[in-house]
Amino acid sequence: MLTLLELTACLGHLYPASKILQFLDIFDSFFESTITTTTRSLARYSHQSLRSWFRFLRNSYDWIAIRVHIFGRFCFDPERVYIYVADETVEGKSGKSSHGLAKFYSSTAVKAINGVCFFALSLVDVKSKTSFLLGVQQVIYTAADKLRIAESKAKKANQNQAKKEGFISPKGRKKGTKNKVKTENPTASFRAFKSMFNRVTDSITNICSKIAISYLVVDTAYGTLAYQELADAKKLHIISKFKSVASLYFPFEGENSAKGRPCIYGKKVNTGLLPHSCLKQVKIDNDYKTETYQLQAYAKNTFCQKLLNIIIQRKTRISDEKVAINIWFSTDLNLDFQTLLDYYSLRFQIEFDFRDAKQHFGLSDFKNYKQENLTNFVNLSFTMCLIAKVQLVHYRKILNAPKLGIIDLKLIYKARFTAKNIFKLVRKNPTTIFNEQFCEQFLPQDLINVA
Numbered sequence: 001m002l003t004l005l006e007l008t009a010c011l012g013h014l015y016p017a018s019k020i021l022q023f024l025d026i027f028d029s030f031f032e033s034t035i036t037t038t039t040r041s042l043a044r045y046s047h048q049s050l051r052s053w054f055r056f057l058r059n060s061y062d063w064i065a066i067r068v069h070i071f072g073r074f075c076f077d078p079e080r081v082y083i084y085v086a087d088e089t090v091e092g093k094s095g096k097s098s099h100g101l102a103k104f105y106s107s108t109a110v111k112a113i114n115g116v117c118f119f120a121l122s123l124v125d126v127k128s129k130t131s132f133l134l135g136v137q138q139v140i141y142t143a144a145d146k147l148r149i150a151e152s153k154a155k156k157a158n159q160n161q162a163k164k165e166g167f168i169s170p171k172g173r174k175k176g177t178k179n180k181v182k183t184e185n186p187t188a189s190f191r192a193f194k195s196m197f198n199r200v201t202d203s204i205t206n207i208c209s210k211i212a213i214s215y216l217v218v219d220t221a222y223g224t225l226a227y228q229e230l231a232d233a234k235k236l237h238i239i240s241k242f243k244s245v246a247s248l249y250f251p252f253e254g255e256n257s258a259k260g261r262p263c264i265y266g267k268k269v270n271t272g273l274l275p276h277s278c279l280k281q282v283k284i285d286n287d288y289k290t291e292t293y294q295l296q297a298y299a300k301n302t303f304c305q306k307l308l309n310i311i312i313q314r315k316t317r318i319s320d321e322k323v324a325i326n327i328w329f330s331t332d333l334n335l336d337f338q339t340l341l342d343y344y345s346l347r348f349q350i351e352f353d354f355r356d357a358k359q360h361f362g363l364s365d366f367k368n369y370k371q372e373n374l375t376n377f378v379n380l381s382f383t384m385c386l387i388a389k390v391q392l393v394h395y396r397k398i399l400n401a402p403k404l405g406i407i408d409l410k411l412i413y414k415a416r417f418t419a420k421n422i423f424k425l426v427r428k429n430p431t432t433i434f435n436e437q438f439c440e441q442f443l444p445q446d447l448i449n450v451a
Contacts, residue, residue, distance in 0.1 A: 006074075007023065029042045029046040033045050067134045070386055081127065082211060085217045086121045087351070093116055118139065119192040121193075122353060136379055140188055246299060246302070247301050249297055269295070275295075278294060288315055295310050308333075360388075361385065363378065392405075
């Protein structure tokens, strides 16, 4: 289990002993609470008053440094291979006062809902397939973001209306149009990710100097040039997925003319008719035939002139010959197809952190709405996911129970909390559980004059 001595060893240079004692009490409270996890309910299981909890949440803490130090002290193995995984999670909120409250798309509700959104970054151990969540940043819409989104919606509505009226816009540029100056991705998600990503990568490099990370795995929405350039700055390759309708082009193979720009794009990739030389694997499982192709191509509308390592998988249902297309890619041209697919499948491990934080550690229950309080409570929820992994390794070993889960862990802490209360009661009034008849039957084993 996580002890005061161990916490002091990894966080002692960040916070004084009194603050570390407070951290330890708060961590225990999260495990001991078995009802709705809010500030008020946690205070019932804590040595601190509710007012002390509010004072704690009003302060500022370097949560990334705390989580990275805990990871480096208890979880890091220099012989293991790690990859970065990033994704967003949305939690619905009622009312109008929560910091960062806005309309966000929820994959659970399958629609945009009122809530708060957090971008998270974790390290995934490739061998054990375990996610260690290190960075969390809230996605905040500024006034400029809201104006840009409103203008985009209005422009799209005008285009749809023009199509209904039969107006066809001319192809190509308008006369006199000049090249636009390249600007950074203006979205709130990218801002949140950039700030968090730089802090986590710098912190992990300083604390775990022997760690070697080569890949950043993200979902389709973040597989863009802006995220790739950010990964390049940290010498990372990106792994992501394209939509099945992505425009891919083979490299140009002919001879360029002496005048003009050299040609870059060759023939367009036809996912229905791929070269046999690119076929890497064929599998037949029940009624499905899966063909896996690997090739190098350009994604003209997304990565421009960046050559990519493309994996195309055609899954055919033999009974009716229906075909489903999946396209993965990486900026590492030397990565083999099986490793690429394995690494992308590990992206889902961060979803288990989101589930645990919501189900066990209050991410779906918190009532805090002010900026500092909300930020600290959410970071506490995700920090508890990391600490739970540390505790589970300990208890699975001593109890010889490899399938022990967070619910079991909370039951263990709840039993310890109950035992502490019993000891307090006995200490104040021992006669409450003192049985005279039982004590009369008890004979010490070290009596001298008893045969």
